[in-house]
Amino acid sequence: MSGVRMLASSPMLMFLLSLLVASFFDITAGQIGVCYGENGNSLPSNSDVVAMYKQYNIQRMRMYGPNPNALDALRGSNIELILDVPNGDLGRIASSQTEADTWVRDNVQKYNDVRFKYISVGNEVQPGDQGTALFQAIQNIDKAVSDAGLSIPVSTATYMGAFTDTFPPSHGRFKDEFRNFLQPVIGFLVSKRSPLLVNIYTFFGYKDSNGDIPLEYALFTQTSGGNPDNQYTYRNLFDANIDSVYAALEKTDGGSLDVVVSESGWPTQGGLGASVENAKTYVNNLVQHVKNGSPKRQGKAIETYIFAMFNEDKKGPQEYEKYWGLFLPNKQPQYDVNFN
Numbered sequence: 001m002s003g004v005r006m007l008a009s010s011p012m013l014m015f016l017l018s019l020l021v022a023s024f025f026d027i028t029a030g031q032i033g034v035c036y037g038e039n040g041n042s043l044p045s046n047s048d049v050v051a052m053y054k055q056y057n058i059q060r061m062r063m064y065g066p067n068p069n070a071l072d073a074l075r076g077s078n079i080e081l082i083l084d085v086p087n088g089d090l091g092r093i094a095s096s097q098t099e100a101d102t103w104v105r106d107n108v109q110k111y112n113d114v115r116f117k118y119i120s121v122g123n124e125v126q127p128g129d130q131g132t133a134l135f136q137a138i139q140n141i142d143k144a145v146s147d148a149g150l151s152i153p154v155s156t157a158t159y160m161g162a163f164t165d166t167f168p169p170s171h172g173r174f175k176d177e178f179r180n181f182l183q184p185v186i187g188f189l190v191s192k193r194s195p196l197l198v199n200i201y202t203f204f205g206y207k208d209s210n211g212d213i214p215l216e217y218a219l220f221t222q223t224s225g226g227n228p229d230n231q232y233t234y235r236n237l238f239d240a241n242i243d244s245v246y247a248a249l250e251k252t253d254g255g256s257l258d259v260v261v262s263e264s265g266w267p268t269q270g271g272l273g274a275s276v277e278n279a280k281t282y283v284n285n286l287v288q289h290v291k292n293g294s295p296k297r298q299g300k301a302i303e304t305y306i307f308a309m310f311n312e313d314k315k316g317p318q319e320y321e322k323y324w325g326l327f328l329p330n331k332q333p334q335y336d337v338n339f340n
Contacts (some may be wrong), residue, residue, distance in 0.1 A: 040313045
């Protein structure tokens with residue numbers, strides 16, 4: 001018995017127990033973040049927003065470009081951050097390592113007490129000039145991060161519009177025009193063991209399906225039946241979408257990559273199926289569902305970011321683009337979310 005008491009009080013055992021507890025909380029609550037967009041009027045101050053993240057136990061944030069006031073507010077908060085390099089900066093950063101070095105110095109290195117989770121170089125980059133610049137911009141930002149002595153994975157955020165043949169999910173592949181510029185990016189991510197970020201919205205699949213996709217299938221509320229695909233059966237559109245992404249990656253030598261869902265949500269008004277009740281159902285089911293992974297990656301929690309923290313009335317042209325917020329600009333919740 002004395003040997004057991006000595007072991008239980010050893011620093012090594014306590015350290016191992018602390019790791020176990022930390023990993024447990026990471027699996028249950030810590031994989032959920034919320035995207036923080038600022039394209040709206042009368043939004044709370046950056047410091048008030050960071051206080052709200054803490055109040056509601058939201059441990060991760062995505063921000064769509066460097067805002068010095070917001071980054072200052074995040075100092076010492078322990079909130080993990082995805083910081084985007086805006087699409088408009090890709091050409092400049094791709095053309096000059098000095099520009100990339102300056103961007104990292106001013107927006108990342110300067111904030112050494114902010115927990116940067118990833119840097120996303122571009123969001124939903126399209127074929128054309130930005131697509132051509134993307135890979136070089138990623139390489140330049142990655143070199144700047146490394147030269148600054150930092151260890152922050154560099155990736156990009158794409159979206160379901162980059163994929164085709166997504167049903168059944170095993171047929172999923174990149175559209176040719178996206179594969180042309182994303183193939184070297186995938187090779188880079190594989191070499192760095194960094195994830196691909198993907199924005200997944202079942203709302204759009206439901207809205208644009210002309211009635212072919214049931215609302216229950218989009219909201220995680222279908223309880224029977226399902227769509228078989230090889231050894232898997234799909235009872236919700238989210239799983240079908242993310243597994244079609246995994247299938248596309250397997251076809252482009254990216255089968256080893258993890259996928260981070262860098263945006264997902266449901267609007268409260270402005271379009272077919274948009275309502276407070278449906279948004280509440282979708283988001284709360286999403287929070288619980290991603291703990292368990294998808295059929296192709298069962299048991300592996302999916303790091304997921306809910307879009308978005310606030311309604312953003314400056315967005316458009318579609319009316320529903322204004323109404324994705326978990327909170328109104330006055331900080332009142334639109335509906336209850338259990339982030340645990």
